[in-house]
Amino acid sequence: MINEPYYILAGEEGFKGRLLDAYLAAGYYRMMHTIFTTHYTQVIIEGAPMPVFWLRTQVQKIKENRKAIAIRRQCALFTITIKKAVVTGEVEDLYSLYYNSIDFSTASTCYNCIHDKDMPNPFDSMMIEIRDKGILIAAGYxxxxxxxxxxxxxxxxxxYKKYSLGKYLMLQKIDYALANNIAWYYTGYIGTSFTKFDYKLFPDTVAIEVYLPVERKWVPYEMMGKPGLEGYWANILKDEV
Incomplete structure (x- = not known):
């Protein structure tokens, strides 16, 4: 049941439309120009890889918490643009500033984070730009x-760290989904023993579902929580013995 990370290459149709919907619903996610699934990351916890579980948010169910409302208020004067995804010199300059400020490992350029120069791009992607008086201060894809x-x-x-622009970008993606009658916002995985990914529970855990890989189904996150997911993982390990 516990698999090594498994990757799928795109066919001529790419990973778009209903096909992307189907893969996301089956617990797959983008990795550069492929999609993959996994049950753990290489962050080692107590000598073992850390278990992870995929999340998605049903945007119509969201009731924003006080934090979300406060973030919208403090970011209200910034300018938002949503357009087809590109990686420009301006974007790379911003990414470089961000990269040099973080304390975790990731690609050193925006392009290398999301693209593979040796493979065609199979995704239909958008980007969000946030500007303060014309200056690019945040970007999301x-x-x-x-x-x-x-x-x-x-x-x-x-x-601009105090403005919680990462969460503001999440809110903008939710707004885009709502405006375009899109039901699901997939945010990636959460770790059971690691808090780095907990921001993906924003802005409303009631609207979030978690994927159970044995049953291959989504259930309300609040039905499980981290303790429940840790117990679920322990049962998987027992079954593997």
Missing amino acids: FDLGQNSIAGILNFYHPA
């Missing part, structure tokens, strides 16, 4: 299906 979007990357100017 997401892929389009027919009834779903998948958040791929968010980054921001470190001088």
Whole structure:
């Protein structure tokens, strides 16, 4: 049951529309120009790989918490642009500032984070730009299906950290989904023993579902929580023995 990360290459149709919806719903996610699935990451916890579980948000069910409302208020004067995804010199300059401010390992350029120069891009992607008086201060990327979007990357100017621009970009992606009658926002995975990915529970855990790989179905996150997911993982390990 516990598999090594498994990758799928795109056919001529790419990973778009209903096909992307189907893969996302089956617990797959973008990795550069492929899609993959996994049950753990290489972050080692107590000598073992850390288990992870895929999340998605049903956007129509969201009731924003106080934090979300406060973020919208403090970012209200910034300018938002949503357009087809590109990686420009301006974007790379911003990413470089972000990259040099973080304390975790990731690609050193925006392009290398989301693209593979040796493979055609099979995704239909959009980007969000946030500007303050014309200056690019944050950018976010997401892929389009027919009834779903998948958040791929968010980054921001470190001088604007107090504005929670990463979460503001998540809110903008949710707004895009709502405006375009898209039901699902896929945010990637969460770790049971690691808090780095907990921001994906924003802005409303009631609207979030988690994928159970044995049953191959989505259930309400609040039905499980991290303790429940840890117990679920322990049972998987028992069955593997």
